[in-house]
Amino acid sequence: MAVAAMATVAVLLFGLVACGNDDDGASGPPPKTERDAYTKWFVQQAVDRYERTGRQATLDYYNNEAGSDDEWYIFISDTETGTVVAHATIPSRVGTYSADNVDIRGHAYGALLMASPESGHWVDYVFFNPQTGTGGTKHSWAVGRDNLVIGSGWYEDSYPVPRPTKSEPGSYTRAFVEDAVWFYESNGHDALVDHLNSPDSTDPPSVDGQWYGFAFDLNGVVIAHPTVPENVGMSLHEILGATPEGLAAADEMVAATEAGKWVDYTYLNPQSGNWETKHTWIVKRDEVHIASGWYESG
Numbered sequence: 001m002a003v004a005a006m007a008t009v010a011v012l013l014f015g016l017v018a019c020g021n022d023d024d025g026a027s028g029p030p031p032k033t034e035r036d037a038y039t040k041w042f043v044q045q046a047v048d049r050y051e052r053t054g055r056q057a058t059l060d061y062y063n064n065e066a067g068s069d070d071e072w073y074i075f076i077s078d079t080e081t082g083t084v085v086a087h088a089t090i091p092s093r094v095g096t097y098s099a100d101n102v103d104i105r106g107h108a109y110g111a112l113l114m115a116s117p118e119s120g121h122w123v124d125y126v127f128f129n130p131q132t133g134t135g136g137t138k139h140s141w142a143v144g145r146d147n148l149v150i151g152s153g154w155y156e157d158s159y160p161v162p163r164p165t166k167s168e169p170g171s172y173t174r175a176f177v178e179d180a181v182w183f184y185e186s187n188g189h190d191a192l193v194d195h196l197n198s199p200d201s202t203d204p205p206s207v208d209g210q211w212y213g214f215a216f217d218l219n220g221v222v223i224a225h226p227t228v229p230e231n232v233g234m235s236l237h238e239i240l241g242a243t244p245e246g247l248a249a250a251d252e253m254v255a256a257t258e259a260g261k262w263v264d265y266t267y268l269n270p271q272s273g274n275w276e277t278k279h280t281w282i283v284k285r286d287e288v289h290i291a292s293g294w295y296e297s298g
Contacts, residue, residue, distance in 0.1 A: 032070065035154040039072065039141045040120070046074045046150045047143055055148070062086040063094065071131050077149045079114050085148070089130045092188030096286045102258035103127065104135060104178050104283070116142035116149045128185035129155045135182055166209065169294040173211065173281045174260070176292045179204035180213045181283055189288060196224035197232065210271050213292045220254040223288070227270045240265055256282035256289055269295045 030037035046067070050058040059076065061067065067074040067088030075093070076086035082099030101110030109125035116123075120143040129136040132155075140153030164171035183204060184192040195201045196213045206213050206226040215224040220236040231239055236253055240246030249265035256263070260283045267278040272295070280293030 036139070036141075039139070039152055039154055042069065042072050043074070043120070043141050043143055043150055043152050046076075046152070047145060050145055050148070050150065055146075059086045062088050063091065064088065071129070071155055072152050073130070074150065074152050076151075077114065078147055079144070079149060080147045082114065090128070090186060093185070100258065101125075104174075104181065104260070106259040108259075113140065113142050113149055113151060116144040116151070118144050120144075123151075128182045130186060131155075133182070133186065135178060170279065170281075173279070173292055173294050176204075176208065176211050176213065177260075177281050177283055177290055180215075180290045180292070181285060184285055184288070184290060189286070192288070192290070193224045196226055197229070199226040201226070210269065210295055211292050212270075213290065215291065216253070216289050218254070218287055218289070220250060240267070253280065253282055253289065253291070256284050256291075258284050267295075269297075271295075272297070 029041050032038050046058070046062060049061065053061075062074045062076060063086045065088060067086070073088040074086065075084060075088070077083065077098055078085045082097050084093045084096050084098050087093040099110050099114050100108070101113075102108045103126040105126055107125050109123055112123045120141055123140045123142055125138055125140070126135050127138040128134070129138070136155035138153045138155050140151045142149050142151035164175050166172050180192065180196065183195060187195075192215060196206050196215055199207050199212075201207075204213075212227045213224075214222065214226070214231075216222045216236060222231045222234055222236070222239070225231045236250035237247060240250045243266075246265055249263050252261065252263045255261070260281060263280050263282065265278055265280070266275055268274070269276045269278075274297065276295040276297045278293045278295050280291050282289050282291040284290075
């Protein structure tokens with residue numbers, strides 16, 4: 001009987017220890033092939049950590065790679081300031097304003113994420129995929145807790161298809177800018193400036209035939225230009241202001257939003273050496289505008 005009693009105690013003891021060390025819950029996580037279920041479970045682990053350890057400990061934990069698992073990573077935003085306060089895979093996003101975020105297709109997803117209820121909801125949008133180095137349709141599950149939104153998501157495998165060709169100059173321009181936006185999302189402001197200030201940059205290219213990427217700040221001061229380096233440090237008003245049309249175009253360019261904006265003006269084509277109509281697509285991200293365009297003669 002003593003042996004049986006000891007065995008019972010051992011079972012109870014080791015059973016309690018096993019349960020105490022099981023952070024995944026009694027049944028463990030769903031398989032990753034069940035992407036929706038795994039995403040909700042992954043976010044719930046972060047919510048549980050927040051409720052167990054508090055705000056600062058949670059932010060410290062998820063502001064490094066501990067908060068990522070394959071394509072899943074935790075992001076956390078503050079609903080009072082509208083800023084990202086934790087990002088497991090893209091640290092340059094921390095501190096950026098995200099409440100007004102609009103994806104490359106013009107979908108305003110930032111406000112939807114900020115409005116996430118305690119019960120959670122799904123928000124779909126196009127976003128940079130750190131694993132593939134390009135954009136993808138992301139399905140995010142986001143949960144509100146106090147003044148925080150805690151989320152994660154999974155990516156569609158088939159975005160983008162097909163890629164525009166140069167025979168479609170408008171679509172190709174938008175894709176060219178999109179590549180630069182993904183580079184910014186992945187590497188941050190300073191890396192983008194260095195990348196676009198070199199005409200030899202690749203992956204993505206800073207120059208491709210008549211297409212070249214350039215960037216300017218919120219005041220319209222050019223901070224990167226791979227083909228006309230003397231433009232760096234000059235304002236768009238200085239560069240385009242020789243005519244009323246150019247001044248108006250400069251104002252329109254500075255007014256571009258996260259949704260993107262087309263602005264047309266006359267500019268020197270470095271390839272042809274002629275003054276031609278330039279169609280420029282501009283996308284705002286945080287404190288920078290990222291742009292490129294195509295030329296139309298005649």
